[in-house]
Amino acid sequence: MTSSDEAPAIATDERGFWAWFDTWCQRAGEYLNPILVKETRQAFKSRQFVITFSLVLLCGWVWSVGGLVLTGALDGSSRGREMFAGYFFILGFPLLVMVPFGAFRSLAAEWEDNTYELLSISALKPHQIVSGKLGSSLLQIVLYLSALAPCLAFTYLLRGIDLPTIVFLLFWMVVNSITVTLLGLCLATISRARHWQVVYSVALIAGCLWNYGLFCGVLTEELVLRDRIALYMVDPEFWVANGIIFSAAVGYGALFFLIARAALLFPSENRSTALRICLVVQYLLFLAWAFWGWLFIDPDLEVLMSLGIVIGLHWWGAGAFLIGERPELSKRARRRLPQSFLGRMFWTTFNPGSGTGYLFVLGNLASAVIVLAAAPYALTALAPTATPRIDRSPDLALYVMVFLGLGFCYVTIYLGIGRLIILAARRFTEVSVQLAMLVQILLVLVGTLGPMLLQAWFSDSRGYTILQISNLFWTLEATFRARHTPFPELPIVVTVLPFTALVVLLLNVRSVGRELRQLRVDAPQRVQEEDALLHPSPQPEPYRSPWDEDEPAARLTGAPDA
């Protein structure tokens, strides 16, 4: 009686807990991204996931047995490092190849299967669509990690590898996987044409395999097998490099996310402001890390110039896309334009448009040139005795300024000419942002290869001549080396390039000015009506003076007390 009576009681308790857990999961599921819910349901029924997951498990088991025999761990020696390297390679394939490519295919298939249109007309916002796909990939990452977690714990027990190293390496693998997944999602949205999708998918799979080989190969070889991680961990440069790489991964991950979101937004939406904010944040993060490294690790002025090159490439690449934006602002985008004087002054260049994009890039690049050129002077003025390793001679600082200034002129000229070409082309045909980028690449190629071919054809000289002034790479390289190698054309270069930049800037001024003069417009009356209905503004309390109390008033009018 007792045993048979107790059994159902226990079972009831268990059902109670599971019923509660089930209800809790259901409630939590209400707030999950719908795409994540759908993709999880699909994945658990799909053969692809089952096969990949089983293969990972199988490889893990095979390596657990085979690795022990091959590495000689069975005789009691500490072979945790070798075993970990094997598991790292096994885990890397799904995380660095399968998951990013799966995310790319998942989004690209929405177009191929005609399901994207159904998504886009629902209440789902583009960022929800991208984050849903990303969430689904994150879930897969967690599942693959959990599948191999016992194996990774096993390597720790085998000794030879410590817990911080395992956590450090897994952390970077997950960061890498998420960043590449975001790149995959971004590529899936850039073009919906089938031929471009094929090109992107081939490029992505090749890139993922290269990334997998390089990442797993270098990290396991350098940090695990040679056991150098302990040495690195006490080196500040190692942590600065980690900080820069992490900032870059987060920054570019966010940028890929925002590009994917922008590509999915309705054409009348503001696609640009969020991207521009992200670009500025990336730039500031890089500047902060770079300065820290420059001040405390390698305070050479040439390092500042190298930083200038990276920042110049960042803004030139961003500018090549931004000048391809349409100059007209939709009424919807104009509803949210800044109105105040300060708002207009600081935020106008964040508005979408080709001209504002051009100005935005030049403004940020100019700020970089000023900051980098002023850094040595500022340091000398503020802390004359600090960081004595810094070369503080004034001619060197001037030389840095000339180099950075020439770089700025090149960006102004190439982006400005590219922008004018795109504006002219728009009178006859549609110009996409990708095409604008191609125009910019072609311009630089013509400006670089053209004079080189001319010089090779007509001149015997193999050195730099003034003919190469449009060749930004050769001119900047010659300027960079001018400290040690004579550069007799420098006076001509520093005269012609700023003048040309000014002319190109002036040619762009009129059309840029038109974009800057855009003003905010009111929402249509129908929108205002609905907003008033949905969010009624609180009615102000009628003013009541102390003499307006109800009771005395009632008494005065002779109304009976309640």
Added chain:
Amino acid sequence: MRPMIQFQNLHRYFGPTRAVNGISFEVQQGQVFGYIGPNGAGKTTSMRILATLDIPTQGDAYVDGFSVVDDPDRVRHRLGFMPDNFGTYANVNVREYLDFFARAYNLRGRQRLAAIHRTMEFTQLDELAEKPINGLSKGMKQRLCLGRTLIHDPPVLVLDEPAAGLDPRARIELRQIIRRLAAEGKTVLISSHILTELAEMCDAVGIIERGRLLAVGTVDEIQKNQPGHNAVRVRVLGEVQPLLTWLQERIAIHQYRIDGQQLIFAHDGDRESEADLLRDMVLAGFRVVEFGCERRSLEDVFMQVTKGQVQ
């Protein structure tokens, strides 16, 4: 009263092709509007613009007063669109498919379950709830897509060729569903090639060809606006030719055909003028044994209005 659907001088160009070329019309709340035209006329393009899947080159379209260009999010809440060519997901059953779209329309908890139940009942998908979508027939998939369109209970429905490829039974079922939707007060814009069905269920129709709206209004109005909108059939004893001569002297006859002792001709007049004509014929000595008037069908009107041109 504010129209639920409004096209205002809508243009959409694809390079040199003017897919939609200055379309303007309105659909009032509760109306079923048939959108007819040959293939490539611009129906799907204009419907896609209304569904916020494309943007016009010029002009605008409004749903419940909201511009599809400037306020697509507000339009999407009010509109359910059933495209002519829609995709489904692999490894998903009927209930999961509807559940996904209910979530995508921000329906939560019991509200979502109720919406799924209501939709499945309305579209008679209850028995197929656990069936994988890939295993559904064309008619079932059409019903599922209509269910997806209805899941958030939108006041405006845009249905692009919903009856295409359906067997007669599924077509009749679909017609019944659309009638029920109209009875519920939904505004429906529907395109179809089956004109007899449209004529039966639509309050108004628009005929489009080469991106231009050629005629718009109720079927009766369009018929009346076409020359010779009635077909009159007269059978007399004896020769028909004298009757034709007599008629040509009295009224303008656009088209006529002699079939034995029977004369069939197009006539613009109303019922009274047709009665007067019969009376005069008899008084003029014609021995009329049969006199009938038939409204020209929507198919006849469509053939008369359009020229079968594509771009």
